[in-house]
Amino acid sequence: MLLVVGGVAAGLSAAARARRLDPRLEITVMEKGPVISYGACGLPYLVEGRVHAPEQLIVYTPEYFRKERNIAVRTGARVVAVSHPRREVQLASGERIRYDRLVLATGARCDTSGMAGADLPHVFTLHTLDDAERMRTFLRDRKPRSAVVVGGGYIGVEAADALRRHGLHVTILERRRHVLLREDTAFTAAVRKQLETHGVELRCESPVHSVEGLGADLVVISAGFKPNVELAAEAGVEIGRTGAIRTDEGMETTVRGIYAAGDCAEVQHLVSGRPAWIPLGTTANKTGRVAGANAAGGRERFPGIVGTSIVGIFGRGFATTGLSEAEARAAGFSPVAARIDARSRPGYYGGTPTTVELVADRSSGRLLGGSVIGDDGAAGRVNVIATALQARMRLDDFESLDLAYSPPFSPVWDPLLIAAQQLQKEL
Amino acid sequence: MLLVVGGVAAGLSAAARARRLDPRLEITVMEKGPVISYGACGLPYLVEGRVHAPEQLIVYTPEYFRKERNIAVRTGARVVAVSHPRREVQLASGERIRYDRLVLATGARCDTSGMAGADLPHVFTLHTLDDAERMRTFLRDRKPRSAVVVGGGYIGVEAADALRRHGLHVTILERRRHVLLREDTAFTAAVRKQLETHGVELRCESPVHSVEGLGADLVVISAGFKPNVELAAEAGVEIGRTGAIRTDEGMETTVRGIYAAGDCAEVQHLVSGRPAWIPLGTTANKTGRVAGANAAGGRERFPGIVGTSIVGIFGRGFATTGLSEAEARAAGFSPVAARIDARSRPGYYGGTPTTVELVADRSSGRLLGGSVIGDDGAAGRVNVIATALQARMRLDDFESLDLAYSPPFSPVWDPLLIAAQQLQKEL
Numbered sequence: 001m002l003l004v005v006g007g008v009a010a011g012l013s014a015a016a017r018a019r020r021l022d023p024r025l026e027i028t029v030m031e032k033g034p035v036i037s038y039g040a041c042g043l044p045y046l047v048e049g050r051v052h053a054p055e056q057l058i059v060y061t062p063e064y065f066r067k068e069r070n071i072a073v074r075t076g077a078r079v080v081a082v083s084h085p086r087r088e089v090q091l092a093s094g095e096r097i098r099y100d101r102l103v104l105a106t107g108a109r110c111d112t113s114g115m116a117g118a119d120l121p122h123v124f125t126l127h128t129l130d131d132a133e134r135m136r137t138f139l140r141d142r143k144p145r146s147a148v149v150v151g152g153g154y155i156g157v158e159a160a161d162a163l164r165r166h167g168l169h170v171t172i173l174e175r176r177r178h179v180l181l182r183e184d185t186a187f188t189a190a191v192r193k194q195l196e197t198h199g200v201e202l203r204c205e206s207p208v209h210s211v212e213g214l215g216a217d218l219v220v221i222s223a224g225f226k227p228n229v230e231l232a233a234e235a236g237v238e239i240g241r242t243g244a245i246r247t248d249e250g251m252e253t254t255v256r257g258i259y260a261a262g263d264c265a266e267v268q269h270l271v272s273g274r275p276a277w278i279p280l281g282t283t284a285n286k287t288g289r290v291a292g293a294n295a296a297g298g299r300e301r302f303p304g305i306v307g308t309s310i311v312g313i314f315g316r317g318f319a320t321t322g323l324s325e326a327e328a329r330a331a332g333f334s335p336v337a338a339r340i341d342a343r344s345r346p347g348y349y350g351g352t353p354t355t356v357e358l359v360a361d362r363s364s365g366r367l368l369g370g371s372v373i374g375d376d377g378a379a380g381r382v383n384v385i386a387t388a389l390q391a392r393m394r395l396d397d398f399e400s401l402d403l404a405y406s407p408p409f410s411p412v413w414d415p416l417l418i419a420a421q422q423l424q425k426e427l
Numbered sequence: 428m429l430l431v432v433g434g435v436a437a438g439l440s441a442a443a444r445a446r447r448l449d450p451r452l453e454i455t456v457m458e459k460g461p462v463i464s465y466g467a468c469g470l471p472y473l474v475e476g477r478v479h480a481p482e483q484l485i486v487y488t489p490e491y492f493r494k495e496r497n498i499a500v501r502t503g504a505r506v507v508a509v510s511h512p513r514r515e516v517q518l519a520s521g522e523r524i525r526y527d528r529l530v531l532a533t534g535a536r537c538d539t540s541g542m543a544g545a546d547l548p549h550v551f552t553l554h555t556l557d558d559a560e561r562m563r564t565f566l567r568d569r570k571p572r573s574a575v576v577v578g579g580g581y582i583g584v585e586a587a588d589a590l591r592r593h594g595l596h597v598t599i600l601e602r603r604r605h606v607l608l609r610e611d612t613a614f615t616a617a618v619r620k621q622l623e624t625h626g627v628e629l630r631c632e633s634p635v636h637s638v639e640g641l642g643a644d645l646v647v648i649s650a651g652f653k654p655n656v657e658l659a660a661e662a663g664v665e666i667g668r669t670g671a672i673r674t675d676e677g678m679e680t681t682v683r684g685i686y687a688a689g690d691c692a693e694v695q696h697l698v699s700g701r702p703a704w705i706p707l708g709t710t711a712n713k714t715g716r717v718a719g720a721n722a723a724g725g726r727e728r729f730p731g732i733v734g735t736s737i738v739g740i741f742g743r744g745f746a747t748t749g750l751s752e753a754e755a756r757a758a759g760f761s762p763v764a765a766r767i768d769a770r771s772r773p774g775y776y777g778g779t780p781t782t783v784e785l786v787a788d789r790s791s792g793r794l795l796g797g798s799v800i801g802d803d804g805a806a807g808r809v810n811v812i813a814t815a816l817q818a819r820m821r822l823d824d825f826e827s828l829d830l831a832y833s834p835p836f837s838p839v840w841d842p843l844l845i846a847a848q849q850l851q852k853e854l
Contacts, residue, residue: 009839039773039834039839041832041833041834041839042773042775042776042834045775045776045834050775050776051775056774056775057775154833270829280832281832281839282829282830282832282839282840283829285839285840286827302827303824303827305829306829307829308829308830308831309831309832309833310831310832310833310836311833312833312835312836315835317835317836319831321829321831346466346469347483348469348472348477348478348483348484349469349472349477377806377807378836379804379807379831379833379836379837380804380806380807380808380810380811381807381810382831383807383808383810383811383828383830383831384807384810384811384814386828386829386830386831387811387814387815387818387820387828388814388818390820390824390827390828390829391814391815391818391820391824393814393817393818397730397817397818400713400729400730400817401810401813401814401817402697402709402710402732402733402734402735402748402813402817403709403735403810403813404735404736404737404746404748404806404809404810404813405468405707405708405709405736405737406468406581406736406737406738406739406806407466407468407469407472408739408744409737409739409744409805409806410806412436412466412468412708412709412712413709413712414810
């Protein structure tokens with residue numbers, strides 16, 4: 001019997017993939033929450049109102065999995081203990097369940113334990129459908145006029161955008177000097193400018209230990225994100241340096257027969273060559289598939305990530321991949337960076353300003369990372385950099401990429417290639 | 428003295444790049460037409476009216492090059508003969524000019540010599556600013572009600588789009604079974620559907636030898652495109668199998684001291700491994716840079732192309748790169764293809780239908796090509812495939828690409844990855 005702990009992205013991907021590989025395997029998914037398979041990345045848009053009902057974010061139901069996939073899914077089933085020698089987990093209810101193989105897809109949480117006042121009624125996290133629903137109700141019934149968002153990561157910035165669109169005065173307080181988990185001064189400055197243009201204040205180097213005294217009608221805590229590794233630790237699984245569960249290329253943990261996937265697991269960073277913990281929905285789905293395949297007897301591998309992400313801030317895409325110059329230096333490279341401003345398309349075809357930064361290693365010429373900021377085309381362009389990173393491409397080759405050109409889509413020299421030429425001069 | 432023959436994309440890129448490498452080199456550009464440096468790819472939008480004036484398509488003037496780059500540019504200067512042993516060219520005026528190194532950027536032309544009636548006043552090609560201006564005037568003054576476009580390549584399809592927007596009844600006649608230079612039945616069917624939805628008729632396998640009898644008020648000939656290689660041949664340069672000038676990685680021809688770039692030159696196709704002639708503005712600029720650098724004593728290389736292109740047809744992007752399944756088979760691979768329909772973004776965030784096809788080699792697992800059709804994101808997605816092709820990526824690795832995800836930009840499983848998974852099943 002394959003037991004999967006966690007019924008969102010990684011857990012359900014694992015279960016579905018295991019079923020494909022082994023039509024007869026008994027598969028059970030335990031989800032502690034009331035619903036499964038929701039698009040957590042859509043929560044800010046539920047708060048904003050663009051998504052009208054939580055049901056729009058639910059992709060599959062337990063019934064679907066039971067009927068269509070022959071996978072048992074239990075909601076409200078919190079696994080509180082695991083004994084791997086006995087191949088047994090225990091639920092909060094006391095019920096014990098035996099397994100042969102275990103996939104841990106326990107996710108991550110917003111740890112508010114160090115935050116005084118975190119349980120006050122005007123304080124929210126934005127991690128589950130219930131969180132978003134509560135915030136919507138609060139917005140409708142209490143008509144708050146000001147909000148403080150603690151944490152300038154993706155969810156924090158998206159929540160600030162959503163709340164600002166409700167007309168609130170919004171301030172983001174970020175503990176570090178940088179936002180969006182990117183150690184990149186220019187990138188943070190561009191984010192700040194876009195936020196301020198739309199009336200959101202960003203204060204960096206502003207740690208918050210108590211929500212009392214923030215003086216806001218509504219507080220969103222999107223800081224202190226941590227992987228849920230307690231069960232794994234209890235099962236004797238090694239926790240990596242990042243604080244998440246250590247895994248190999250097959251998403252197996254250090255204990256045979258226990259796999260981990262999604263926001264609770266480390267993966268390899270293909271640029272730094274080190275384990276990384278960058279919890280994102282895309283990686284959760286991919287690692288879930290591989291964990292599920294292998295737990296069902298397959299031999300699949302997940303090579304790793306390059307750390308690609310994008311966030312929309314008032315309509316503009318802010319995208320990064322690989323390492324920033326500062327991060328590359330910290331990882332032991334000798335990075336050189338170039339940043340250029342260009343247009344997404346020819347001016348006569350409505351091109352908008354696009355900023356591209358590329359980072360390469362001086363000694364090897366290898367591309368190490370980049371960022372793209374723009375109202376259109378940012379996702380496509382950062383994905384080109386991400387693909388080049390995954391292929392360990394050198395700047396030389398990147399510079400001659402054969403990218404699609406036609407005036408409705410791009411200028412004849414794509415901003416990516418202009419950036420590459422600029423960087424080549426400095427290399 | 429460096430002499431460049433041709434003053435549009437490749438020639439001017441060559442001249443500008445040579446200047447950067449050698450500030451003292453004497454550089455002269457000879458352009459046979461009345462203007463230099465125009466965005467030929469913008470001509471259909473000039474006909475459409477989105478571009479209001481030809482000046483919008485002119486990037487640089489001869490004055491700019493003289494003053495800012497110290498490069499002499501002569502317009503109306505047609506080079507009619509070359510004697511490489513004497514390092515001398517002759518202009519139509521009889522004037523002789525000596526050179527040390529020569530860059531041939533003679534471009535291509537629409538060869539209408541086999542077409543009866545091609546010189547009738549209602550018959551146009553769409554290759555120069557003058558062509559587009561004449562067509563605009565004709566549209567305004569003669570108010571044609573029907574048009575036939577001969578040739579279903581990029582310019583033909585774009586011209587059909589532009590003319591249809593002027594209210595004409597438009598028919599495209601294409602000699603081959605396929606359009607847009609892609610041997611791909613499903614792709615052609617999708618193009619046909621989009622054209623027909625917007626009132627343009629497409630007839631394939633319809634060769635035209637005479638414009639008389641077409642019964643149209645306006646005819647656009649966008650077929651019979653040929654590289655201008657006569658000068659090169661006279662200089663003793665080898666012409667490749669494609670009919671264009673053979674070049675090495677440094678864009679040097681088979682005659683030392685003579686370089687070729689742009690629409691008159693062959694380049695290496697990095698997927699088929701064979702020389703290819705795919706005249707596009709992007710390649711013209713890149714090969715021009717390399718030719719200019721090397722003609723000025725540099726040592727740069729142009730590795731080749733993967734054959735990426737995109738065309739907008741009534742707002743939808745039709746993009747291809749690498750080889751289609753049929754082309755891959757003809758090139759000696761054992762191709763397998765998968766085609767999927769997905770959405771560009773989550774439904775709740777306005778995602779639109781997106782079709783992705785990927786082609787891989789059965790024996791090596793290597794990715795060979797792909798196409799993307801969609802109202803948004805087609806360029807970015809085809810560029811990811813193009814980057815993977817340039818890196819000779821295997822489908823295995825492509826399947827785990829770390830692509831940017833956020834609801835305003837893409838679904839959690841990007842259509843590219845869904846296509847990769849589908850193809851993996853069939854491999």
